Amino acid sequence: MKITITRRELKSMTTGFSKIVPNRGTLQVLSCVCFSNTSGKVTAEATDLDQTAVYSLDNSAAEGEGVMLVPLALLRSLSKGTDREIVALESADDKITVTNHVGGHAVTQTIEALDPEDWPPAGGAIRTSPASGFISAYRDLSVFASTDSTRQALCSVFIDTREAKGEEALVATDGRRLTLRGNLDIPIRDKEGVIVPISKFLLWNGLPEDAEIGVSKGKDNKRFCARSGPWTYRTKVYDGVYPNYKQVMPSTDSAANKLIFTDDEVNALTKIIPAFPGDMEYITFKCSAGEEICLQGKDHMGEKDLLIPLTSGSTYEGAGCNICINRDSLLDALKAGFREFMFADNASPLLSVDSNGGKHVLMPLRLNGPSKPAETAENTSESTEVAKQSTTTPVAEHPQPEPIVNTTTPKEKERHTMPKEVKTTSTNNESVEVTSLEKMLVAYDTLKSKVRESQTAMSDMAPIIRAALKEDRNRRKEVASVRAGLQKLQSIQV
16 A cells, blocks of 8 residues: 655644654554555544544545554654655555655655554544534633543533533533533533543644534443544543532622623733732732722732732722632633623622623632721721731731532442531631531542652652662672682681
């Protein structure tokens, strides 16, 4: 079999396959691309066993049918050059002849061919249907998914197909924030929904956004398929239950406060927030009725309060409140297009709804100490006298957001919510509610810390063991040398 490929097509193909093929594969066959020609249809395929990408070579020429495996590293080197030049791959027996046309010259090399029988089967074809806007929404939501590999269900985008036709949604959360996209045309119907892992391939800008999607249930697990342009992508989906995200959606009825940012303000905040002094991960919005919204933080020394008024048209509705938010989480929400944030108080989740059926829930950070009511005209003079007597203001040294959703294990087959345990403690006439979910989070963080400590201890122990082994070898050599000397002395006859 002989396949002739243009370098332009080879560049696009190898770039896409680089999102699939691992850099350090344990199996040699998985570092290759499988070319095949069947009934005049030429395709190239790459896989890491969990996900597979197939590229249809529409602008190539092929002679003879067959299959051959070519290392991706070699294809990357062949893709460098002028787009109009061509590359020829020809398989014969256990050899592959590679001809690279560079500057009008043909450079030929021969490599050993792997057995095509070692290539893992890709599984059957999956029926797909058009899904306008899916790829774009998937990419937007991937920012809000978790990056913690131990929480596989959250390292994904959930396709919620449990509702009626037209009410499907895409959801992503990392346990601290949650984003939902609705008004999408999802052709998938599944009573449990589909949990699609975050994939570098689907996030790749070289993949066209117009796509068809589908899901197939195999004997062992589901597979998700997306077709876009010359590409066909299939991946295993997470076999588990996605957290019940609907239970954390705040009600708008109790939202006594509203922050509204203008586009000009967002452009300014994207520059101000990353450069805000101090090493704190949070910022505070100081909101007062009828006054400018101020961005509050600490200086580089963490001693003085800094106030930056927002002067580009942003507004606040409410009686007054200071809300503390994670910097990066707020910027992600603003970049995703969310502008209006509603919340009940400074300890309640913020809810934002856009005009495209999208929703965003963001947990605030809790300050150390009780929350303070907003200053009004009646207590302004009293606050001034208190400020004169006090030189410090309680701020959060280690603010912690509340978890949004509970995670479930893959073996759980029914949706459920954690029972709430209520433990009330009094601090300056205020009560703090501690849920089972918060206790689980604290226990998880403690366990994670202990594991890291044990790993550090094991790492510290390794050089000690090596030193002990070295000393033992030296001691054995000395003992052997002394014994050899004694044997020589004993052999001397007087």
